[in-house]
Amino acid sequence: MGINIGSIRIDDPVILAPMSGVSDMPFRRLVKRSGAGLVVSEMIASQAMIRASRQTMKMATNCAEEFPMAVQLAGCDPASMAEAARLNQDRGAAIIDINFGCPVKKIVNGQAGSALMRDEVHAARILEATVKAVDLPVTLKMRLGWDDDSRNAPNLARIAQECGIRMVTVHGRTRCQFYTGTADWKAIRAVKEAVAIPVIANGDLNTFEDVTRCLEESGADGVMIGRGTYGRPWFIGQVIHYLRTGGHLPDPRPDEQLATLLEHYEAILEHYGIDAGVKIARKHVSWYSKGFAGSAEFRADVNRVSDPARVRTMIRDFYSPAIDRMAA
Template sequence: MCNPLCPRLRITMPASACVEPPAIGPYRLPNRVILAPMAGVTDRPFRQLCRKLGAGLVVSEMVIADPSLWHTRKSRARLDHRGEPGPRSVQIAGGDPEMLADAARQSAARGAQIVDINMGCPAKKVCNKAAGSALLRDERLVAEILEAVVAAVDIPVTLKIRTGWCADSNNGVRVARIAEQTGIQALAVHGRTREQRYTGCAEYDTIAAIKAAVTIPVFANGDITSPEKAAEVLVYTGADAVMIGRGAQGNPWIFRQIDHYLRTGRILAEPSGAERRTVMQGHLEALHAFYGDHMGVRIARKHIGWYLGTREDAKRLRASFNALESPDAQRHFVDELFRQADSPATNGINAA
């Protein structure tokens, strides 16, 4: 497990509060904290929640670039941005330049204000189709894709990458230069190779080298789970913003906590029990409304499970919650979770 404050990154002061948040094309972000795109996680309910709790930009779940597949239930949900404030950033994934260009055009027509290209996903089912981080092995194809997508739309195009395919192919700096030369307007970098997937610790030397090599905004991503770590990474890499992925699962408050620390140098108080209850209930309601009762109940198991993960009795609570089959039962569970937390005579949820 990674040390949340890596020894090499010991910084006594937060990143300067006077640093202006980055701009992506015409869009000046309100702060330096961004929600990373995560398949199966950053759906519309979660994006709206994270933005409400301080994310300066949120990015949609990855959408496969083949528009012929967009009629599926999953793709329709991923393409649904109704009611979301701008700028709306939509991530697309694929390996064919013209198909990605067409997907970008259609995304813009559906209301996307920023198109993000995925060259960072390490999943086998994506890489096996020569997409995601697999593209990093072919720099010529990277250039062709970026040129095609940038030429296809008149909205900003951004890119998310890893540091390379493997330790022997750490070509993040070269890919970053290609991105800048082809018109990419911001670059997010996860500090691992594809070969690492999510194992080991993220490294920030490559991100620092990338930031030094290009003039476009660079967003640092990987293992950023606290305000202090965010500030340390920003100072060490010189990045323009941090991008939070797994650190936001079950902890959407991390965005306002990081933003507050970067602006003031002070740690913001943890959310109260009352606020946690309100946020979890609101998240439940949004999931049920967005997906319907049947799918909403099932998808809520994942999200509520993350909220429960910090508790000593997390395993038992998750098992109890995962056995529930209706929205009402899930609402009751959350109500009881906090009611009994205030009672010294009880210890969590009665599964019955």
């Protein structure tokens, strides 16, 4: 089931999606350790990358154990996209990914993200400029189209292939759907049939059964998983094992989940600093806790605490009953 993205071989094409505010280095490192074939950074605005703000540079920061890592760029100006791609090549990215899929109003109003699916000529200029700017493989992430009346993903995929794009990922919704309804995996098959480069399916992949059905319906060469990894950095590794063997790896034991959460918490504090890190970590702590007894009360309480030492104690106390039951 492996794929080639230019000169880079991905033996298990189960990929961590780019997610703003989520797929930062601490999270990517955990997911990569579980066996992910490829991890992708948060979306970075090309103009912000060129200005090299401190926050933007942190979003693009990578480490050796993440290799290969893709940096995702968004923008509407071919020259700026090309320059941002060159900067990330120099900083150690293995792959440059272009965002034609973000549905957020701020991005779309700037004529970037999924807005580019409405102008194939200008989209081609961006694709071509970025490909020519770097020696790295360049990939594309997009949606099915702007709305149900303009599902042009197959044609845009052909244009991308002609411009030198090495892989296309398709989220099975239109821009106007945002994240409502359900992903249309069957519609991705038309993209797969339109091009010779690898096609990756994305959207609503939360269980092993979702992955199986998505691959069957889309004919895709692999999957990209986003929200299904919230609080479960080990899920992509489980999916890889499932696709290889047909077997279901159990979730980590409560004590193992606690150790992973505490490691993740410390990495966030180190990466962002205490003040920002405590706030950024809250969503992750909440996601990890789901499914355990008393999780709603725990989330409400821990999200009001700003002292890292107190948060650590609360986390340990929350997991303690489940760990004790396991040991009994």
